[in-house]
Amino acid sequence: ACGGQQATTDKEPANKTVEMPDTGSLTINPEIEDKEILGTGPFGEQAVSAKTLELTEEDIAKIKEGSYTAALVMHYSGTDYMTAQTDALKASFERMGVEVIAVTDAQFKAEKQVSDIETVTAKKPDIIVSVPVDPVSTAAAYKKAADAGIKLVFMDGTAQGLEPGKDFVSIVSGDNYGNGVEAAEVMAEELDGKGKIGVVFHDADFFVTKQRQTAFEETIKEKYPDIEIVAHGGITGPNDGEKVASAMLTQHQDLDGIFAIWDVPGEGVVSAARTAGRDDLVITTTDLGTNVGLEMASGGTVKGLGAQLPYDQGIAEAILAGYALLDKEAPSYVTTPAVQVTKENLEESWQLVYRQDVPELIQSAIQ
């Protein structure tokens, strides 16, 4: 598992691995602001803030004795968000003396994920941290793993029919709903509460992106009646943003803003706006990626976004796994708040999200 990490260290500064303190108790970043969590868990339960989680030195020492192993079964691994989360998991587990024995990427395919779960199970890990691609079709495989005594920690969603506390430890999620709301708020502010906008949405039955879209649209409709959503364009992959946004701009010459469902298609929207000569377009999105960060910093079309705290989510997941190993009772739904990021608070937000300084490139662009 160190290969990947080593690789990151000598690469781009933006992805430098964060040093995890090797003494003291393990918690997420205490500086995270306490915010009301807008989304609720899959069972409608109220979320518990990740800030309440803690593993003390004694806890960690105890865990270390067990020389446990963990596997990370991801739905997709190609985003800054997932990279940060994986890094945090690996670092926290290292601190806890838990060996990460496998990392998989299902490429958004449920059937591949089921195979991955089976394969990983052959290595008999004590913990699986996983993002289910689909709550329905992966359920049986998770159930099997749970029945084999593996402690499951979910991120961003669960599988149908699994019970917290019994089949899995808990779910850690960013506040996806809150993310959509933040993006809507920035949009509304930039447009002074009125105008015509478009939405580039993820055309798939995926819990996380659906929530963000719903949040964005509900906020606009309920709070800002003068903003009209005049266009919808669906994408299925990260490369589709440009085509969809270009067509939107062709059809609606008077469009004032576009919300992109996450940062990568958002980059396509930026490119489309550039091509159409629409420097005045307001683009908001979710997830703080390098490129949208740079665009925001240099005063480009991206005005703001709702960001999650992937690094702290990763730590929270590791801590929860620790709870399970120690037989400590764990809350079933744990979240971290959504952060509104604009050019003004970009530097601080970057610190918060990635636990490291904003890359030089962005830093110089801010000035």
Add this chain to the structure above:
Amino acid sequence: MQSKDSNLNGTVAVGSHTVSRKKTFDWRNYIVYFAFIGVIIYFSVTLHDQGFVSTDNLLNIIRQTAMISLMGLAMTFVISTGEIDLSVGSIAALSSLTAALALQAGYGMIGGVAVGLGTGLLVGLVNGLLLTKLGIPSFLVTLATLGTVGGLAMWITDTAPVPIVDATFNFVFGSGDIGPIPILLIWTIVATIIAHLLLRKTSFGRQTLATGGNESAARFSGVNTQRIKLLVFLGSGFMAGFAGLLYAGRMHAGRFTFGQGDELSVIAAVILGGTSLFGGVGTVIGTVIGSLMIGTINNGLIIMGLDVSQQMMIKGLIIILAVAFGRKAIKR
């Protein structure tokens, strides 16, 4: 038209002329066995203490490759005629959904199976007719159905999965074990035997190979090549539909992504097995071994604990090395 070349001097493109008068030994038919053995040995040695060689894990590999193997069997026929079917993955997805919907609507297990297989047959029929009646190259025809059928699968439930609660269905099509033996293994074995006999021991198989070997010569010899092509596409659709049922049974649901992108894996298994992309030469057993080999590599690399990017890089290297090793082994 590489094959023309190899036909005539019984060698691969490399240009060495190993024309033998003995039972033409064609490397393509055997490489995959050596390569597969090599891969197995390699992982058994390096991963012996990490559960790779456990029965459970080996059975897992078979479970995970069953759908690719089954679609590969039919694809062997398609490619043997010199055509290609890119739509199999989409068909599997659509069939998993139509079957699940039929089950949900209360048509029972037989109904669900019939609807799922019927879906596959129907798409296969459309492919076959567009190819034979309009003469549009199969690459284009099936690329179009890949999209159309894939879109249909997304659209039919608006990308939502359809759960399947019928326990018998789930048992028979994918999830069950008979004693220690997964039902998917049984399906794979049965289908392989049938396909092997069909290709090697029946007129249909012979005529399939003849059609791919030289279509007009086959026609002059009384082979109804258009009928053969229609049939192989029907077969491919049917097996893709069947794979859809197995996905559904294994996942207890139908979903639009099941099988998505499988076409490349299926074709890779077939080519790796030794079937020529130019038609005329096909081997069913090779295809299954090819499929198992890809599945084993996927499995072994995950167990090795590599990152996803590393898995991707190394998988490519292993395939090349394994094929090169297989060729060496054959040449002795």
Add this chain to the structure above:
Amino acid sequence: MQSKDSNLNGTVAVGSHTVSRKKTFDWRNYIVYFAFIGVIIYFSVTLHDQGFVSTDNLLNIIRQTAMISLMGLAMTFVISTGEIDLSVGSIAALSSLTAALALQAGYGMIGGVAVGLGTGLLVGLVNGLLLTKLGIPSFLVTLATLGTVGGLAMWITDTAPVPIVDATFNFVFGSGDIGPIPILLIWTIVATIIAHLLLRKTSFGRQTLATGGNESAARFSGVNTQRIKLLVFLGSGFMAGFAGLLYAGRMHAGRFTFGQGDELSVIAAVILGGTSLFGGVGTVIGTVIGSLMIGTINNGLIIMGLDVSQQMMIKGLIIILAVAFGRKAIKR
């Protein structure tokens, strides 16, 4: 080996004898023009009030298809030799990243371009050598590099994108317009002219087609078919690298997803254009039209406001209809 078919009764698969006496008139070379015109007319009529026919939109289509077109040009040569290159999308991704990293490291625009193109050439060289020296089928070789290079692109920055701030680079490779004319259009035109001349007017082009038409006859005629194959794979790698630069310049960044999955679109454009998957017959202009046609359909369907699922369904139908219509139009 479909082509052998034509040996004996001088016809395409359909069986009608539409062979004309003028400079070998092959339906495959012309269908795409009629089909393209049909598609344009259809969208112009149905979407005339929705901006489809605006200059901006038409230029957008060209911008969006430029990378596919450019990779298609080189792929036309590859497929003309009867081989296939599945690795182009991955190469584009890796090149976009290596170029971006070189720019970031301060090697300047020339450095970035050299590194990007060099990446493409290197992968092309590896493909070509594995094919010609080891004799592994190109489908397998390039499927392996598709994975390996794709994995490398993920690994090199751990999936992080690399922003490009060099304004000249971004202008020249993708984002710039000279007057009203997008630079991508200029690249497309220049590359098309060169590729067309190369295929039609030079010995290299003739030897490429001969290699695909009958490798062994070409070899007997003194064509160094191995060298030709190596060269077409080098060319394909180079153009994929170039497409990577264009992706980078257009998006102001390098990223491992750029070009992912493009291989199918590229091959589709080539086949749609009239190049035979069996080799020996190739048309560069057809490829570009094929690529524009796919781009136009994508664009038109999005403007129509359809769901992704509907877009997928209808896109498949349109391709089939357009090809069928094109064939009718040619038959008169």
Add this chain to the structure above:
Amino acid sequence: MRLEKPMLSMKNISKAFNGITVLDSVDFSVKKGEVHALMGGNGAGKSTLMKILTGVYSADQGEIYIDDQLVEIKNTDDARKNYISMIFQEFSLIPTLTVAQNIFLTREDKTSFGLLNDKECVEKTRKLLQELEVDIDPNELVGNLGVGYWQMTEIAKALSQETKILVMDEPTASLTKKETKILFSFINQLKSKGYAIIYISHRMDEILEICDRITILRDGKHVATEDCKQIDLDMVIQYIVGSSMDKAFEWKEREYATDVAPVLEVKNLSIGSKVQDVNFNLYPGEIVGIAGLMGSGRTETVSAIFGTGPKDSGDINVNGQPVTIKTATDAIKAGLALIPEDRRVQGLVLEHSVKDNVILPILSKMQKGLFIDNKKADKVANDFVKKLNIKTDDIYKTTNLLSGGNQQKIVLAKWLANDPSVLMLDEPTIGVDIGAKTEIVDVVRELADSGKAILVISSELPELLALSDRILVMHEGRIIREMQRREIHTEEELQHAIQGF
């Protein structure tokens, strides 16, 4: 027999391709138990007429009667139903299947389970091949066979099926005398069984030996139908060519220097058991023939020299210098040229035009700057079309649409255009008509006169005797004799030597 009604008659048959008439109201009939020769120059329409009979093409006009019944033959199935079968000039074998599988394709024996009984087919094939006295393994892939064996397989396939009318389109083109003899004895058996046999050939001597009647086509028109007993060779040739041929097909003693250094020296060439310790020299201006039975190793010898076939040991010197030849490209650089025996596989890119085929080996000479000089290329192609009298609509016609003989002429044109210093021809006149043969002989002599060294392999002894200054006889992979042409007085002498006596 005379009074018997014809078993098959084709009346008033016309056919045009793209507006160009290929058959013009042709009448043709065959009787039961008759061998009927169909003759005519290359491109006269013989194959087309037979393809109409077998349902490959449909006629634009005309009727077909079998046993006085009007029949419609729209496809190959209809032909089969009427018990018509054909040995195609361009062959109808599947290269990726074995000999036995090909022979019994669609007519395989079945086991009691309904599965293919390949063993039975192999046994039957073995017997059949034994009767035909050819040494082919029934389990060999057809794609691995040389043309001669390919042709024998095709013949075996035709003979194995139940037919009434058997069309043979140049069945002996690639056969040596021995195989031809065996085939003829078979034809006589079939005749006595009441088969009607249509026999197309350009080999004059065969016609009078085997045929009962003869029909001659010229430029798609019926010229004559005669009883073979009433006609002689000169008349036949006159019908075919349209005028009397003054130039006879005979040897002329040629002058060339023998005291100079050889252009090509082949030393101790061995290829497995097929070619053993072959040595010979070629001198500038000399024409050397190689005679031998099928499988005697002639093709393998020249392939090895040219770098397109395997070679275990042996050295090659060109103009006194040792050369390493690994590929055809090396050979061409060294000034060699080989006209290969199998035009479909080694000779032509069938889906490319006449012009593109002709210029393929000489592309480097067609350069103008970066590009191919199309004017020059057109001129070269047109010149050869004229020189070899190639019947094609124009130089842009796709080669697979040309008649068999005309395709063969293109293979010749390709290499003559290259102007090599050593020219090797492996069965150069397969399927070429009598008129063109003499022209080819002239061209070859002309080349030799200009100082080139020429090596000819031919199974047609008259042709070999007409051309060669010196003849090497190969037998089972060895050169067993070397004869000066003038020492050979009759064809029989040479025939005797070939048999290994």
